[in-house]
Amino acid sequence: MPGFEFFGEEERKEVNDVLNTGILMRYGFDAARKDIWKSRELEQAICAKFQCGFAQLTSSGTSALTTALAALGIGAGDEVIMPSFTFVASFEAVLSVGAIPVIVDVDDSLTMDPVAVKKALTPATRCIMPVHMCGSMADLDKIIEICRDRKLLLLEDACQSIGASYKGKALGTIGDAGTLSFDFVKTVTCAEGGAVLTNNKTTYLSCDGFTDHGHDHIGNDRGAELHPFIGYNFRISELHAAVGLAQFRKLDQFLSIQKKNHQYLQSELAKIPGLTFRTIPDPGGDSHTFLSWFLPSREQTEAVVAELKAQQAFAGNFYWFEHNWHYIRKWDHLKSEKTLNRLNTAQTAALKKLSTQDFSRSDEIMGCCISTAIGLSWTDAQLHDKAARLTTAIKKVLSKQAYPTPSKELDTVI
Numbered sequence: 001m002p003g004f005e006f007f008g009e010e011e012r013k014e015v016n017d018v019l020n021t022g023i024l025m026r027y028g029f030d031a032a033r034k035d036i037w038k039s040r041e042l043e044q045a046i047c048a049k050f051q052c053g054f055a056q057l058t059s060s061g062t063s064a065l066t067t068a069l070a071a072l073g074i075g076a077g078d079e080v081i082m083p084s085f086t087f088v089a090s091f092e093a094v095l096s097v098g099a100i101p102v103i104v105d106v107d108d109s110l111t112m113d114p115v116a117v118k119k120a121l122t123p124a125t126r127c128i129m130p131v132h133m134c135g136s137m138a139d140l141d142k143i144i145e146i147c148r149d150r151k152l153l154l155l156e157d158a159c160q161s162i163g164a165s166y167k168g169k170a171l172g173t174i175g176d177a178g179t180l181s182f183d184f185v186k187t188v189t190c191a192e193g194g195a196v197l198t199n200n201k202t203t204y205l206s207c208d209g210f211t212d213h214g215h216d217h218i219g220n221d222r223g224a225e226l227h228p229f230i231g232y233n234f235r236i237s238e239l240h241a242a243v244g245l246a247q248f249r250k251l252d253q254f255l256s257i258q259k260k261n262h263q264y265l266q267s268e269l270a271k272i273p274g275l276t277f278r279t280i281p282d283p284g285g286d287s288h289t290f291l292s293w294f295l296p297s298r299e300q301t302e303a304v305v306a307e308l309k310a311q312q313a314f315a316g317n318f319y320w321f322e323h324n325w326h327y328i329r330k331w332d333h334l335k336s337e338k339t340l341n342r343l344n345t346a347q348t349a350a351l352k353k354l355s356t357q358d359f360s361r362s363d364e365i366m367g368c369c370i371s372t373a374i375g376l377s378w379t380d381a382q383l384h385d386k387a388a389r390l391t392t393a394i395k396k397v398l399s400k401q402a403y404p405t406p407s408k409e410l411d412t413v414i
């Protein structure tokens with residue numbers, strides 16, 4: 001990760017195809033575009049590779065989530081259960097359709113804890129939205145069971161996990177709908193873009209219209225199209241889709257490089273007593289975008305972060321507990337309802353409760369976790385250097401804290 005490490009002739013060729021026709025929009029202008037349909041081509045490629053019925057490209061992963069929620073009919077008064085560790089886009093999308101984000105603890109898979117999900121169910125729950133964070137998956141069997149028992153919708157946020165799978169099925173294709181992101185730091189990038197995946201034709205047609213002002217896309221006269229419902233403009237452009245198409249064709253190459261680098265780093269870190277790794281519900285389905293590891297205590301983890309920073313070796317590592325974007329602890333704007341537009345009363349009431357909700361279980365896990373992003377363009381020497389620097393910093397901290405040197409005061413007493 002991310003795919004921009006490998007931009008080349010392939011991306012340039014696809015973009016030039018579009019520039020040569022001058023048709024930068026994905027719809028219409030049939031004669032002038034000379035049969036260049038990059039968005040359609042990318043949607044078909046996604047469906048073929050991930051064995052899913054339908055894919056609708058969008059302008060971003062965030063708009064893919066909003067589109068999916070709207071297409072599934074989720075709105076005012078509906079509760080959507082989501083994890084405490086995700087990107088802010090998850091709750092932004094839920095709020096944008098008038099629904100209520102209900103946030104639950106994560107477990108050591110760094111994804112929503114199914115037990116916490118069960119506890120959060122209410123008569124208003126409509127949807128469970130697991131987020132497949134950092135390249136790996138939520139424990140989907142347990143979540144699917146809850147959805148079946150309670151007749152709830154399942155929306156998979158696979159924005160960070162393109163190419164990962166669960167029990168042989170691509171993430172994002174298992175629930176009623178799933179989403180991908182192609183933003184600039186994702187494994188497959190086109191600067192800004194996303195996709196909704198679904199196997200349900202009605203859901204797909206809703207996504208198709210919703211992302212384009214509700215147009216029904218029937219016939220070949222755009223100006224004469226009808227609007228069966230109100231939509232927005234969440235369209236992707238042909239230029240973005242062109243880059244995405246070239247990048248998507250490289251996905252297998254990206255995944256195999258990630259796997260090789262990940263395996264080496266993991267084998268080195270595994271030699272450190274006391275260090276453990278994230279639980280992966282289906283290890284064979286990991287996309288190896290990140291290696292996430294735990295130290296025994298928050299103090300030790302903070303000390304390793306400080307040590308790595310002091311050695312100028314922290315870049316590419318993420319201590320999410322202190323991160324402003326990805327963890328509930330720093331979402332003050334959400335907890336204090338800082339929105340520009342007014343929220344509905346049910347949303348306001350739910351957000352008020354958030355500031356006093358107990359997330360100590362998530363804190364315990366996230367406070368001890370560091371994720372190392374896996375580079376695509378690392379040379380073997382860089383990979384070995386990375387592993388060595390991490391190992392040295394971790395060992396230094398763990399040895400100090402496991403065997404504290406007696407303080408001066410203690411010396412005097414002895």
Ligand SMILES: Cc1ncc(COP(=O)(O)O)c(C=O)c1O
Pocket residue numbers: 060061062063086087089090131133157159160181182183192193194
């Ligand atoms: C888990 C998750 N969901 C949604 C998004 C939103 O994607 P985008 O940046 O394409 O809007 C992101 C982006 O980082 C993400 O990590």
